[in-house]
Amino acid sequence: xxxxxxxxxxxxxxPSRGKVGMACLIFAECWFFAGFIxxxxxxxxxxxxxxxxxxxxxxxxxLVNSAALIASxxxxxxxxxxxxxxxxxxxxxxxxLTIVLGSYxxxxxxxxxxxxxxxxxxxxxxxxxxxxxxxxxxxxAFHVIVGLCLLTxxxxxxxxxxxxxxxxxxxxxxxxxxxxxVDAVWIVVFTTVYxxxxxx
Amino acid sequence: xxxxxxxxTSETSIGFGSRVHSWVISxxxxxxxxxxxxxxxxFFMLGGIEATLMRLQLMKPLNDMLTPHGFNQMFTMHGTxxxxxxxxxxLLGFGNYLIPLMIGARxxxxxxxxxxxLWLFIFGGLLLYYSFIGGDGLYGMGGAPDVGWFAYSPLxxxxxxxxxxxxxxxxxxxxxxxxxxxxxxxxxxxxxxMRCPGMTFMRMPLFVWxxxxxxxxxxxxxxxxxGAQVMLLFDRFLGAHFFDPxxxxxxxxxxxxxxFFGHPEVYILILPAFGMICEIIxxxxxxxxxxxxxxxxxxxxxxxxxxxxxxxxxxSVGLPPWLNSIFAASTFLIAVPTGMKMFNWIGTMWGGxxxxxxxxxxxxGFLVMFLFGGLTGIMLxxxxxxxxxxxxxxxxxxxxxxxxxxxxLAVFSAVFYWFPKATGRLLSEPMGKWTFWMFMIGLTLTxxxxxxxxxxxxxxxxxxxxPGRGFELWNLISSSxxxxxxxxxxxxxxxxIKSLINGRVAGPDPWxxxxxxxxxxxxxxxxxxxxxxxxTSPRPLWDRKHPEDPDCFYE
Numbered sequence: 001x002x003x004x005x006x007x008x009x010x011x012x013x014x015p016s017r018g019k020v021g022m023a024c025l026i027f028a029e030c031w032f033f034a035g036f037i038x039x040x041x042x043x044x045x046x047x048x049x050x051x052x053x054x055x056x057x058x059x060x061x062x063l064v065n066s067a068a069l070i071a072s073x074x075x076x077x078x079x080x081x082x083x084x085x086x087x088x089x090x091x092x093x094x095x096x097l098t099i100v101l102g103s104y105x106x107x108x109x110x111x112x113x114x115x116x117x118x119x120x121x122x123x124x125x126x127x128x129x130x131x132x133x134x135x136x137x138x139x140x141a142f143h144v145i146v147g148l149c150l151l152t153x154x155x156x157x158x159x160x161x162x163x164x165x166x167x168x169x170x171x172x173x174x175x176x177x178x179x180x181x182v183d184a185v186w187i188v189v190f191t192t193v194y195x196x197x198x199x200x
Numbered sequence: 201x202x203x204x205x206x207x208x209t210s211e212t213s214i215g216f217g218s219r220v221h222s223w224v225i226s227x228x229x230x231x232x233x234x235x236x237x238x239x240x241x242x243f244f245m246l247g248g249i250e251a252t253l254m255r256l257q258l259m260k261p262l263n264d265m266l267t268p269h270g271f272n273q274m275f276t277m278h279g280t281x282x283x284x285x286x287x288x289x290x291l292l293g294f295g296n297y298l299i300p301l302m303i304g305a306r307x308x309x310x311x312x313x314x315x316x317x318l319w320l321f322i323f324g325g326l327l328l329y330y331s332f333i334g335g336d337g338l339y340g341m342g343g344a345p346d347v348g349w350f351a352y353s354p355l356x357x358x359x360x361x362x363x364x365x366x367x368x369x370x371x372x373x374x375x376x377x378x379x380x381x382x383x384x385x386x387x388x389x390x391x392x393x394m395r396c397p398g399m400t401f402m403r404m405p406l407f408v409w410x411x412x413x414x415x416x417x418x419x420x421x422x423x424x425x426x427g428a429q430v431m432l433l434f435d436r437f438l439g440a441h442f443f444d445p446x447x448x449x450x451x452x453x454x455x456x457x458x459x460f461f462g463h464p465e466v467y468i469l470i471l472p473a474f475g476m477i478c479e480i481i482x483x484x485x486x487x488x489x490x491x492x493x494x495x496x497x498x499x500x501x502x503x504x505x506x507x508x509x510x511x512x513x514x515x516s517v518g519l520p521p522w523l524n525s526i527f528a529a530s531t532f533l534i535a536v537p538t539g540m541k542m543f544n545w546i547g548t549m550w551g552g553x554x555x556x557x558x559x560x561x562x563x564x565g566f567l568v569m570f571l572f573g574g575l576t577g578i579m580l581x582x583x584x585x586x587x588x589x590x591x592x593x594x595x596x597x598x599x600x601x602x603x604x605x606x607x608x609l610a611v612f613s614a615v616f617y618w619f620p621k622a623t624g625r626l627l628s629e630p631m632g633k634w635t636f637w638m639f640m641i642g643l644t645l646t647x648x649x650x651x652x653x654x655x656x657x658x659x660x661x662x663x664x665x666x667p668g669r670g671f672e673l674w675n676l677i678s679s680s681x682x683x684x685x686x687x688x689x690x691x692x693x694x695x696x697i698k699s700l701i702n703g704r705v706a707g708p709d710p711w712x713x714x715x716x717x718x719x720x721x722x723x724x725x726x727x728x729x730x731x732x733x734x735x736t737s738p739r740p741l742w743d744r745k746h747p748e749d750p751d752c753f754y755e
Contacts, residue, residue, distance in 0.1 A: 017309040017393040024385040028419040035427030035457060039442060046448045125439030128448055135434060135442075 022174045026181045029143070033185055036139060040132040040192050044199075047127035053197050056120045058112075065108035066190055069144070072101035073183040076151075076176045083172060086165050088158065095155045098179070102148045109141050133193065140189050143182050150175045227311035228726055229296050232318050234622060236293025237615075239322055240286050241693075246329070247281035248689060250274045252682055255646070259679040261667040271663035272346035276369070277328075279349030283465065284373055285325045287603065290611055291472035292317075292383045295411040297622065299387060301717035301724060302405045304396025304733045309389035317382035324376025331368035345369035348661065350462060351432075353443035353454040358436055367436065370429045377422045384418035387411055396716070398735035402496075405715045405738070406489060409496050410475030413503045414468050420507070421464035428457035452517060459510035467506045469603060470570075471499065473610035474541060477563050480617050481545050483713045484560035485552030488751075491544045492738060498537035498544075505534040515583050516590040524583050531581035538574060542567070557711075558632030562613030565640055569605025573598055576651065591661070594654025600647040609639070612692070619696070620710050624722045625703030631695045638688035645681030649674035714739035 045052075075098040082090030113134075116122040124134040154172055157163050163172070223231055254274050257266040266274065296314065300307055308314050328345075335343045345365045347355045356366045391412045395404070404412075432454070434440035441447035443454045482489045489495065511519065511527035545567060554560065576598040580586050589595060612635070620626045653674035658665060665671050709718040719741055720729050736743045737751035 014393040014395065017389040020389040020392045021310060021313075021385050024388045024415075024419055028381055028385075028423045030423075031420050032423035032427050035424050035431075039431065039453070042450070042453060043448075048448045124434065125441070128441050131434070131440040131442055131449075135431065135440065 016170060018170055018174055022177050026177065029181065033139070036136040037188060037192050040136050040197065043128040043132050044197050047129045049127050051120050051122050053129055056116055056122060057194065057198065059194060061108055061112065062194055065105050066186065068101045068108070069105045069183055069186050072098045073180050075101060076179050080173060080176055083165060083169060092155065092158055095151060095158070099148060099151050099155060102144055102151070106141060106144055106148070109137065136189060137193065140182070140185055143185070147179050147182050150178065227315045229300050229308045229311065229314060230622070230724065232314050233293045233297030235318055236289045236296060236321070239325070240290035240293060243281050243285040243325055245689065247278050247286055250278040250281070252686070254278065255679040255682045257663060258675050260676070261665050261672055263664055266663060268663045269346060273344040275661055276345045276348055280328065280345070280369065280373065282603070283349060283469070284376055285328070287469040287607060288380055289321050291469065292380060294476070294614060295387055295414070295472060296383065298618065298717060299390055299408055299411055300394065301720070301728055302408050302715050303391065303394060303399050304716045304729060304735060305390065305394035306728050308386045309394055310386050313382050314386050317379040317386070320379030320382070321376045324372050324379060327375060328368055328372030331365055335365035335368055336363050350458050353432070353451040354445065356432055357444065370433055374426055374429050377426055380418055381422050384415040387415040396732050396735055402493070403735055403738045406478035406492065406495055407475035410471045410478070410499055413499050414471050417464045417468050417503055417506070421461045421468065424457060425461035428454060428461070455514050455517065456510070459513045462513060463510040464506050467502060469607050471502070473566070473607045474499070476610045476614040477545060477566055479715065480559055480563045480613055481548050483711050484555045484557060484563070485549045487548055487552040488739065489544070490547035494540060495544055498540045501537045502534060505530060509534055512581055512586070515586040528581050528583050532578065535574065535578050542571060557616070558627070558629055558636055559613045559616035561633065561636045562609050562616065565636065566606060566609040566613060569601055569609060569643065573601030573605055577602065589654055591659055592654035593650040593658045593660055596660050597647050597650030597654060600650070604647070605643055612639070617711070619699070620706030621717055621722050621724070623700060624706055625699045626706045626710060627695050627699045627703065631691055635688050635691040635695065638684045638691060642681045642684030642688060645684065646678050649677045714741045716740055
């Protein structure tokens, strides 16, 4: 028995299963969004009746919105840095700022939808533009809301004193991964809807 | 010896209710795996009943046992059940049971998520079958879904699918699909993070490699189906126009989305079967698997190419010729790695000291049947040939050879191989041999003539046919194979129940095998291994049994 060499046993350097799990979830979500992005691209300019994207979309508020969401990716990094140094005050401040920025994004989307529905009478059943626009932007907004719920839960737990750096750093980091993913999807959605989709 | 209690724990002394309770609340990957397989077997019998009804209807021309509407429901439910409620859960169940044991882990990476996935699958299945009762909806029309398992639009639009039958199809598949996705996440995390010391990637059992690849494919394909189903729900409930031609929506777009999922799904159903065969053939040939690295490479290339072949389901749609040509070429290409596997299995058996146990018989049967189904698949990749035979019984014959002759024979082989590990009892070999021959005869009788009636022009999914067109004999032979298959299923179920009660005690390693699941007792204790094992080569148990000549000397 002793003749079997054990020198070729690798030391256990496996990645954390939480990270693998979250990466897999994000991978699957990418393919979910891919379907809706392809649908949007496929149906650009195919609506049989108006309103068309160029008639209703006002790019300026969307740019402000996008800036807020992209900024929130950086504030969540700042929050994580605070947590790593056990500066709970800084962690909570940046976390709260992230939530405010994310909520502003949702508010902006709501205002855009309100304008479409009330002023332009564009709903999901009006034409193909409405169908693809509301489902793509709506699913993204839904993911932002899920992310906000996760971030808010962390903030509330930390205000109650239940966040411990050593035990919880990875968990908060994984939520930040999800948040970055939501942000990255928005860049693709923005390109699809507000740049590619605006061509005449 | 045969009366020795299987479970040396106090489980035999507790009541039936609390034993059921212990299964329901379980997060143990072994119990969850067995529940996956058990539930899959129940759905297998339901799907079998639907198939039997169809074969009875088609036994003679102008039969009126089933109405046209009833026939539509039967083929829809049969296809949906067999793909989503039998194939996937049974294979994921084997993965669940075996992956932690094979890589020397105590459980999956996320045990509670694992239980969640199982119950999502079961509730999704129940939701689909509830359509028989609830599908009528407020309109009093409908019943079970009748749109085919790939649910082409515009059949699924509100105008053509009144009532809630189609909604049950969408939601049932979506819910069980979420279950499959959580299981896939679990597989990936378990395989990447939970391997025992020494278990490098190139020492993993091939079954684990195959399930890893399946995990990638599930995570990639199922979300696309879920997205397409959400679009369909929006069309049906919110008046959206994704698949509505009246508003310039495209019905072909559904086909693209469905088959972008559908073709990787085919490999989700066959790759685990490949994995089982990769474990079983070497053990019963008493030889190391031939070309391990090539097997891994072939698996990964099959997964990669499978993303780019979906249009071969749509050759008769009328897409541009250059597009059809590209997808025909990619379909030919995927036969290359699959052929490599075939030769590697034969190479493993070549010159081996083959022991024809029932498990090995099913594995050999798999090779023959899958080869046949694979070859008709290559025929269908030829575009003009496909134009002639698309949606004919030739296609039905082809995919039943692949899915029944391929996947299900491998599953039966795996049941005979791993049943002793899971229960501590061996299945009866004589009864198993009867099961094998019943299935081989039944399969050939039922599915081989379908190729002939297909070439003669019999379309699939039509509830009856006219006499005098040459279909009668082939349909009669097809139907005559059904009793053999029913006997096969009944023999298998009887064998399982009988062997659970008084089967021969197996011991930890009845087949003299080499992978880590055989290093622990049968059934394994709830923590799997009293002490986490170490792995020194692709055949850790061989090294332990033959310290004078271990595999690790030759790595």
